[in-house]
Amino acid sequence: MLKKWINSFIVITFLFCNTSYFSVRAASPLHSTSRIEGMLVVDVSNSMKSSDPNNISSEAMKMFIDMASLNGDKIGAIAYSDEVMREKALVKIHSEQDKQDLKDFIDSVEKYTYTDLSTGVKEAVKVLDSSHEKDYFPLIVLLADGNNELDPKKSKTAAQADEALKKAVADAKAKGYPIYTIGLNANGKLNKDVLSNVAVSTNGKFFEADSADKLPGILSEIFANHLKLKIVPVNQLVGNGDFQDIKITIPNENVLEANISLISSQPVEVKLVDPSGKELALPSDQVLLSRSKTYSMVKLLKPVQGDWTLKVKGVPQDKIDINLVFNYDLQLKLAPLAKQSYKAGETVQVGAIFEDNSTAITDKEIYKAMKATVTVKDLDKGKTEQFPLTAGDQGFAGQFKLGDSTSYEVVVRAEDNSFFRETKPQKIAVKNSAAAPVAAKPSATEEDKPFPWLYVVAGVIGVLLLAALAYILVGKIKQASRGFSGQIVVEVKDEDTGERTSPQFKKLKSFKRKFRLHQLLALSPEFAETEGLVFKPAAGDTLLIVNNSDCTIEKGGRAIDAKKGHVIKRNDRLRVIPKKVNKSIYVEYIG
Template identity: 55%
Template sequence: MLQRKVIAYMMLFTLVLSFMPWIGREAAAQGAQTASQIDAMLVIDVSNSMDTSDKDKIGNEAMKMFIDMLSSTGDKVGIVAYTDKIEREKALLEIRSDTDKEDLKHFIDQLNRGAYTDIAVGVKEAVKVLEQGADPAHEPMIVLLADGNNYLNKNGSRTQAESDQELSAAVAAAKQKGIPIYTIGLNADGQLNQDALANLSKQTNGKSFVTSSADDLPQILSEIFASHQKLKIVPVQSMTGNGSYQDVTVNVPNANVMEANISIMSSKPVDLKLYDPSGKEVAIPDDNVRLSRSKSYSLLKLLQPAQGDWKLQVKGAKKDKIDINLVFNYDLKLALDPIPSKTYKQGDKIKINAYLTSNGQKLQNDALYRNMNAVLHVKDLDTGNSVDLSLVNEGDRFTGEFEVKDKHEYELKVRAEEKSFYRETEPVKVSAKPAAGAGASAQPGASEGEVKKPFPMWIVYSATGGIVLALAAAFLIAAWKKANRGFVGQMVIEVRDENTGEKSHPQYKKLNAFKGKCSLHQLLQLAPEFKETEKMVFIPDKNDRILLKNGSNGTIEKSGRAIDASKGLELKSGDRITVPLTQVDKTIWIEYIV
């Protein structure tokens, strides 16, 4: 039996070697074209000073609108509410349904005020959560809502210098990890410290905004999304309510729109009707139409909307100002044909060919190119100077060329845009600097008259024997590893007090310290009040998953339903469960992340 398995492994190994170049290219192409997702931490100052800086709680409205504008599934959001300490915190939650969004908005509505303010506390915690729990394939970001002013407890031990030092370290960590910090300065009382917030954004390649009115939120949030989703805000129109339905045309320009977010800002509730391009009325809400409301906005999200002119009818209160804006989310990337070489000489011309892709395939819808312009952005890495060279729109691609002017290193990037979105290629570096040892001829190949010798077959036989031995050893090692498998990833644990509704700070429990199995009681540091969890056992499984076996009388819930885990419940990265305790009025919230 062992011999048969070894032979089978050898055959599989040979096939993998044969297809490896193709697999590598295909995986790279698919990975490059996956629609980007966001891991966002929303950080808000909830000190008493915000009673005047943000008396209308615009910060809360901004966070809720941000959550509503996220994709229907896939993005992750966490929340940090701080004063001079962390008042409330929500670990990164993957959006899987509208219910998840509603839970987050409900959490925001429950935030209370505190006495003092220390921005460093909030920023540091947000960076830490992203470092420990963000998905490497997602785009991390922090949105900070504050007035930019610190107010430390004079009777405490914390000094302003210590706060500044901690903030500087957190910002440096964010910059090093590629986490931009977007700041929204809340300025209802005119006491905003705009420079402090702008500096945070500048250091981390984020953007800084100021507002004292909820009317500014669509523009601000669209600008923030533009940096991550490469979108543009499309103003639809403004109107004054008259008590009757008024028509608004929403043009979906092409079939590649994944989501159309229509924000309707008004001080009073509005009634809406929607008609698709064929003139058929569409129910609100519906399977492909989501409606979210707050006290200052309504957000209508169209999923995979048909191309063409949609008609939105808006009925507002008399004399109520209504602003309507549109943000599209596209499943589009901009690809650049590989540059033939990385090394050139002065005077060489480099051909540029860029094109749009959807789901990893070259876009077949040429109509999308009609209103697009593209430039080649060239940065001289020696001088720091940049120039944009116009490219030709060929109807299904963008073409042009770059002439190497100097013996310098350059970075090349194509940017294509139209009124509702833009896309950029990954930057490519080329060099016209003389290589070390230039002038030495490249190693020649076989000369034309050279007699080719037969390939030495003994190498094949030796390699085959080596492969068989290596595979046999690998099989035995794999069997041994399976019997001694360790954990990967970590558990994010929060404990909620059911009497007060308060949750503990998220605790990140790394699992690699355990071998074979560990109990939930161990992860809870064997605290006596959680003794009933000692028979809830985690066991490492293949494919970076774990099994939870419940040998106790307690209940384990997943997605709000009780689960029978007596024979094992498989958990993969991102899965969440809750354990309501019976001996104390507490519930344990657990998320497994790899």
């Protein structure tokens, strides 16, 4: 182990000294396209039988999943009552089967007795914390009636539940997780104030739904708002028993996906004809078709530019609403400014271009079809002005004049009727008109001896190696007597009856070096196979679980491989599934 660590250290040190390695890496293009990380959180308490009797919450979640991109969007789901009842970790979507697995999970969720809204929000934040990736847009979609009904047998009070929700919402806001709330109100008992406050406090939005026909508009708006897209109303028609033609225009070749939603109370038939007049098979590699009780979804993958024809056949007199949301693989980038700093009163030239995976878009039709503006914010005075930009063959261009303030911020926005994009803000420093003093140049006769970099680097490496060796030796000594902190909560669920035991809190300070799950279960013969599940202390108040048993361990709804060890952080929740008994053991590590 020590030899392996030293070898790794030498390699890293070599790469650090070899600057050409980093210059090569920096030249590699980066994938800049952002994707969605969406946690679907649904109340599955007994009250939902009256506030959502037609189970439109399930329809909403399925529709959101169908709208998600096959190019790597991540979707997860949490079903909660007064505790987390079922959970599906964020799944990176690459196929229709990935989506079907999520929808099957949603269909399998049952209803439970009590409700604590804070439980679902807190768990969603926790999952996003553990799974968030750079260049992904995280969000939470919460479907509930906004009312709490706490278990009187438990010690948690209404005030404590309210405080826990406030803390979870503040946590989501601080981490940039907007919460979009969908209030389910079939029985007229919706607590709008609570759900609206959750949404507004996190820069999300509140919606109310008492029937399924509102879902496409709601879900489309959430999806569009989060990815800087716009909903394109296509048409509303009344079924007559025959196919009716609807024109679908694909504006340019940069449309990654086109989502066509059809909402109706009765099933509809659809056909699709491409711009060349060829009818496409539904479904096929190019066109996906999803159906549910209240909607149909047609997804076009990398559709060609031009006018498509959607043929829709509905039941006579049945109203059919059709909406369209495009998914663009485009980013808007501000061109570098001519200078790093300007003088007061100077004119600044501004330009911006679209990029697709770091490649500049040169299609002049895209730029000419859009409206672009530059927003200039005076950071000294807090005032904002907008100036129009003109579209050219290679992008947008324009100019504005600086005032007498010392600092400005510029953002370019471009939009058409289906999407908009904004550049990252760029600051402009304005210097005083007085010339800065010029530093005196050293005399031509002055000569400095070259600095002995080689000796310094070699000395630093030697010191670091010695320090590393000392650190490892000290760590080995500490590990031999290392103890535990915090506690573990253990619950057992009978999978045949659905009954759960009361949570048992096990303090860990009495253990040294390691302990077994079987010990926490009071050495019950029923769970003898958990003897092979070992916990060890790890760095930073974490635990290492090693699975030497035949039990399955799940985290966030997915099986984990802990044969060689898996790190558990504070508030992580595991499900242990023995082979010989039809019960599940829930283990949560808390402070």
